[in-house]
Amino acid sequence: xxxxxxxxxxxxxxxxxxxxxxxxxxxxxxxxxxxxxxxxxxxxxxxxxxxxxxxxxxx
Numbered sequence: 001x002x003x004x005x006x007x008x009x010x011x012x013x014x015x016x017x018x019x020x021x022x023x024x025x026x027x028x029x030x031x032x033x034x035x036x037x038x039x040x041x042x043x044x045x046x047x048x049x050x051x052x053x054x055x056x057x058x059x
Contacts, residue, residue, distance in 0.1 A: 010035040 010030065014037040018028040028039040 008032065008035045011037060
């Protein structure tokens with residue numbers, strides 16, 4: 001079953017930062033539940049439940 005599309009509030013400047021540049025050196029994650037953006041270089045810095053939630057395929 002294909003999930004329905006819905007609008008998501010995202011910081012356009014943060015999203016643009018994730019999408020610009022060399023794909024090998026830039027990028028990040030977009031939480032499809034909250035609209036939060038995380039650059040690749042910050043992944044793994046905070047230990048705890050937040051990291052586990054980010055790996056949830058539904059997000």
